[in-house]
Amino acid sequence: MIVYDGLKSEFLKSCESDSIAIEIEENILSKLGRHTPKSEFRSWENSLNYMYKVLNDNEIPNDVGIAIEFNIPQTSKRVDFIISGFDSSNEPNMVIVELKQWEGLKALDGVDALVETYTGGAVRKVVHPSYQAWSYAQLILDYNASVQDRRVKLHPCACLHNYIRHDNDPLDSKQYKDYLDEAPAFTKGHASDLRKFIKKSIIYGDKKEVLYLVDHGKIRPSKSLQNAIASMLKGNREFIMIDEQKVAYEEILRLSLQCQKDYKKRTVIVTGGPGTGKSVIAVNLLAELTARDQMVQYVSKNSAPRQVYLKKLKGIMRKSSVDNMFKGSGTYTETGLNVAHTLLVDEAHRLNEKSGMFHNRGENQIKEIIHSSFCSVFFIDESQRVTMDDIGSVEEIEKWAKEEESELFYLELQSQFRCNGSDGYLAWLDDVLDIRETANYDLEGIDYDIRVFDSPVEMWDTVNEKNKLANRARVLAGYCWEWLKSEQNNTNYHDIKIGDFEMSWNLGSGEPFAVSETSINEVGCIHTSQGLEFDYVGVIIGDDMRYENGKVVTDFTRRAKTDQSLKGIKKLYKENPELAKRRADEIIKNTYRTLLTRGMKGCYIYCTDKNMEEYLKKRLETCNDRKNYTAN
Template identity: 70%
Template structure:
């Protein structure tokens, strides 16, 4: 959907009459029924004045097509500015321009394509503007049938009109070279250079015909995208399916294909505990359905599993349009009904109601995912809810499926491939932590290396030794120690201190703690390890979980102030102490249950509380 369209002459006249921002505002309300924030209105007025200056060139054809705020159909993302026309060979071309009002950025080491800038009233990590422009162009190229059929060439760039570039600028650091090459960034004082970039692509006008074609184009994956993701999966041992994983996978394919045939909405709920292969099934289904010609997406609220599995899929490939297939769960707040063929939701228990930076967008992520797709698949383990904002449950999914008139299909992954294939260990954890009463009172006949350590140093030494084999062992901890802000990218700054033992939280400049070469020297938290698996894990249990008077006791007051998992619990406690303690108890126990089931072969535990340490020692002796 295009919010504003016209030709170059129309655009220039609207800017001259000071009506361009008003026209966009009115169109957004008429087409999307959405009110425009004051800061967004000012940004149009500001940025489009600069684009007026850029286009005020006789060599850029007056009948070139102009589109502003083009909503990429399968997302809530909008392209700032588009110019369309033909080059000197009469080949169709479209130029995508990402407009930024930033006047300062900081480069970020260790995280691909990210910078830091002041936005939303604070300094935040955001994507490099060249990466953003490139990713939007590739999204259109990979999924728009008109672009594919008519061989429309897409060109992209960024225009930071307030940004004063300097020698060796952070904007131009070597880690951004690949994106700057494909999508150059133009800054303050570089109007002539931006004009030349446009004129290399647009020599003849099209009277916005190409923009119309794109707006009407059907969504389908390109052959090149299908080939790319298929080649990544082929022979990748990380994604080999076993036994019932294959059964569930085939059920998903059958159901999704049926949706495409009869155009009826269906919701598949796949329940399964830790290590049952939910992600492996999801990624395999993503690849196969894309090869069917479907527009399919893999979704997770938590970025850690998404980033790690994407990296495992891509291998050493840094820049790939496959990235656009892996998205966060809050992208469907403004999408229309059934715009995506199949959405595969991993870690569905982590879904939230509201989306956005300030949790002020949308109504309910589960509802929006079901509404936006013809077929939707939710992979869920209700015992892995670990924050107050997690709303994912089987009943919640069923409720919204009924609202959306979507047929509900339920299936389950039983065999546990983590913990040496033993469901018994997981049942024992549930019993020990008093999550539920199970028959597994002890670890007898369970082939799993579980040890209680007398010191965190002992646990660390065991994990470091195990990690030497295949870089598949990690230290994890409950969130009972503050994350020191001025040392988030420095492993020498130790956030966790227990006696003479010290270690840093996982670094803030990496999104792939689980597979980074040096992250053995850091401790991961629930947010960087949930949904992932290792061979061995060492778990530090903080003071939020203790053993007193013959029972497991949880204490939310011992959680770190920097932890957002229990945000709002103090307010809830004042209003309803019983409910607050009940919710906190569930979240804290689920957190340690999740951490203690990340290892496929073994788990080594150190407890800060002496009582809990002695209790667990007694339980493994029985």
């Protein structure tokens, strides 16, 4: 959908009469039903007056098409400005312009396509404008049948009209070269360069014909996108499905394809514990359904799983249209009914009610995901809800599926592929942590390397040795140590200090914690490890979980002040102390249960509370005594 469209002559006239921003505001109200904030209105006035200066050139035909705020179908993304026309060979062309008000930015090393700039009232990490323009063009190319069939050529660029460029400018840092080559960035004082860029591909006017084609194009993944993701999965052993995973995959595939045929809504709830292959199934479905001409996306609340699986698929590739297939759970606040064929929601227990940085957007993420797709698939483990904001539950999904008139289906992954083929370790943990009583008082018959260490240094040394085998061992910790934002990229600043043991929380820049070669020298938290797995993990249990008077107790007051997972617990405690204690107890125990199940082959533990250490050792001694007795 296009909020504003017209010919160049009409656009110039509206700019000259100072009515262009008013026209867009009125169109947004009538087409989208929302009012425009003053800041957005001012940004239109500033940016569009600059585009008036750029387009006020006789060599750019008066009948070229102009589109402002083009909503890319099946997404909530909007392209700021488009110029359409024909090139010298009378082939359809579109110039895509990403407009920015920025006056400066900071380049970020070690992360792909991210910069830091002042926007939205604060300094934030955002994507480089050239990457943004390129990714929007790629999204249109990958999913718009008219663009594919009519071979519409897309030319993305960025325009930072308030930005004064200098020699060796961070905007042009070498890590952004691939994206700048695809989508050049034009800055203040370079309107003539942007004008030349437009005139290379727009020679003749199209009277909005190309805009109409694109706006009414059917949704269909391109062959190049299908081939790209298929080739990434081919031969990638990490995504091979076994046994029950394959059964679940085939059933979800059948249901999704049925939605594609009869246009009825279906919601699939897939329950399964840690390591049961939920993510493996999701990634395989992503590839297969794309090959079946569906628009399908992998969705998660946490960015860590998306980053890691994308990295594993792409390998050394930096630039791929597959990037657009991995989305955050807050993406669907403004998308329409059934805009996607299938949405695959991993870690669904982590979904929130509201979206956005300030939790003020949308109504409910579960509702919005079901509303936005014909087939919604939720992979969920209710025992992994680890923050006050986590609302993902089977009951909540059922409620919204019924409201959206979506038929419900249930699948369960029972086999435990982590912990060497047994779910006995999980049951043992539940018993040990007083989460629930189980029959697994010991670890009889479970071939799993679990140890409790007296020293964090000794534990780290053991994890480090294991990591040398395949870079698949990490140290994790409960959130009991402050995380200083000012030092987030300083590996020499040690947030976690226990006697002579000092380490940093995982750094804010660089590759994802789960795959980076340097992560062994950092400590991961629940937010960078949940949904992922390693061969071995070392877990530091902090003072928020102790052993007192014969019981495992939790204490939310020992959590770091910078921990957002228990945000609001103090207020709740004043209003309802018992409820607050129950919520905090569940979150803290679920957090450690999740951390303690990240290792497939082994888990090494250090406790800051000596009573907790002795308790765990005794439980393990009981296991060893039972094994020795059975052997004799």
